[in-house]
Amino acid sequence: MEQDEGARVLPLRVSDIKQYMYCPRVVYYQYVLPVERKVTHKMEHGQLEHLELDRLEKRRKLVEYGLDEGERRFQVHLHSDRLGLTGILDLLLVTPRGYFPVEFKYSTRDPALNHKYQLTAYAVLVEEQFGRPVRTGFLYMSPGKRIQPVDITENMRIHLRRMMGAIRRMVAEERVPARTRSGARCRDCEYRRFCGDVL
Numbered sequence: 001m002e003q004d005e006g007a008r009v010l011p012l013r014v015s016d017i018k019q020y021m022y023c024p025r026v027v028y029y030q031y032v033l034p035v036e037r038k039v040t041h042k043m044e045h046g047q048l049e050h051l052e053l054d055r056l057e058k059r060r061k062l063v064e065y066g067l068d069e070g071e072r073r074f075q076v077h078l079h080s081d082r083l084g085l086t087g088i089l090d091l092l093l094v095t096p097r098g099y100f101p102v103e104f105k106y107s108t109r110d111p112a113l114n115h116k117y118q119l120t121a122y123a124v125l126v127e128e129q130f131g132r133p134v135r136t137g138f139l140y141m142s143p144g145k146r147i148q149p150v151d152i153t154e155n156m157r158i159h160l161r162r163m164m165g166a167i168r169r170m171v172a173e174e175r176v177p178a179r180t181r182s183g184a185r186c187r188d189c190e191y192r193r194f195c196g197d198v199l
Helices: 014-022 024-031 041-057 113-130 154-173 183-187
Strands: 071-080 085-095 098-106 136-142 146-151
Touching: 014 024, 014 085, 014 113, 014 154, 024 154, 041 071, 041 085, 041 098, 041 136, 071 113, 085 113, 085 136, 098 113, 113 136, 113 146, 113 154
Parallel strands: 098 136
Antiparallel strands: 071 085, 085 098, 136 146
């Protein structure tokens, strides 16, 4: 991935990638118009589920990921000065076959696109920090206990780079983005009361 000129101006978090794809206004409110966030029931429940997933994952065998042997590293802090990107990965599998980032998600649905790009962002950070190529990551979907492999493709890396540029331009221009087309996402959003065009 080439260096983005914005990397020196506005460092981003991997969570910004996920949020921007879910609704770009979430990122707008966090960077351009900081407002007090309302902690929702969904957010509190998600944090508790995350702790439970951490506990259960420590007993899981690597064979469930299709791997024979390796080391598990939890809560891995990742950063790249070159990309201007940081994040804390739930789990990194370090094996003789390669490095595999794993993100835990509490959802009964199939993995969402924003989760796949969040994983892509972690994959490029693992490559930057450890100097090892990452071709595949995993999304662990709870409560169904499904492990979903995700190929980290070149097109996803290109789209990720473009998205980071779009976020930085939005912040630099202080431009309010269009709201998400999915009204269902607005129902539990902690920023809903600040969006005058959301019913």
